[in-house]
Amino acid sequence: MKLQRWIAIVPLFAAAAAQAHTGDHSHMSGFVDGALHPLTGPDHLAAMVAVGIWSAMALKQPLRAPLAFAASLLAGALLSMATGWQMPAMEAAITGSLAVLGLLVALRLAMPPAAGAATAALLAFSHGAAHGMELHGFAALAGMVLSTLVLHGVGLAMGWKLRNAPTLARALLGASVAALALARVGGVA
Template structure:
């Protein structure tokens, strides 16, 4: 596939980032399976992170399913903890911003690591996303919907990553850089 086609995908990851949602104003009290399932699709930060996990896993990891599954499990744990207790993770916005920067670099550099390290990295990066979303989800159905959509986005990222294995390094680099750009936009207050 031509480089221009892969470059054309870059805007998918470079959309302006929304602040994660801990103030309750963006997605106040989502309830029900459908609301939870649609939620990951409404924030560029969540969308880019989920796709990037799949991309990185397909591009660089020997056991590409471990990192997405670890991410989803940690997301579930963070959200479940926040939902059950009302606990707000300190510096949750910073955690989400760091996760975008790291995921962007992992994709851009096609950074390989052992399966356990890849899964642990994904789990650490996921927890802040889960904690932020857990404060706005109401009920197990909404949480289940969010986690299932997250897994679907990981699968989409995996499929795209497998296609990108043969693509020029520049295309992969641009996709990763666009995810990291979301972190810079958040830091700069642009998004």
């Protein structure tokens, strides 16, 4: 594929940085609410898609990292929902996860399957804790996990296509994910 087609993907992530994940989410208790919720915040959306992209591009067992991400996201959400626990430095952890995922995509960083799964799980927990504070009820939680898996699938499909893309296109895509971290630090996203 031509470089221009891959560069066209970058604005999808970069433009999301201009949006804010705002509003009172405490009313979200239904399956559809939970399924739509990861689509409303550019940070969550970019992280979930980036996990799939990185996994398909760089990992020998590309399903392990997305499944570990979803499991850790679920664990963080359950802990937050069940106990009301608020993860210390949660926003910083989400911001850091975006920076790391952006680098993983940009560098197409390969690692052993267990390390890839552990990395994804570590990066996901803060996203789960954030979702757990915003969603109420197991129907919403189930919707969120299903939506997460679908977004990972979208990322996997993109990653398969990006395997043969020019290095610059992958680097720009990864940089756009990492740019969300900077946008969060700057208060834009």
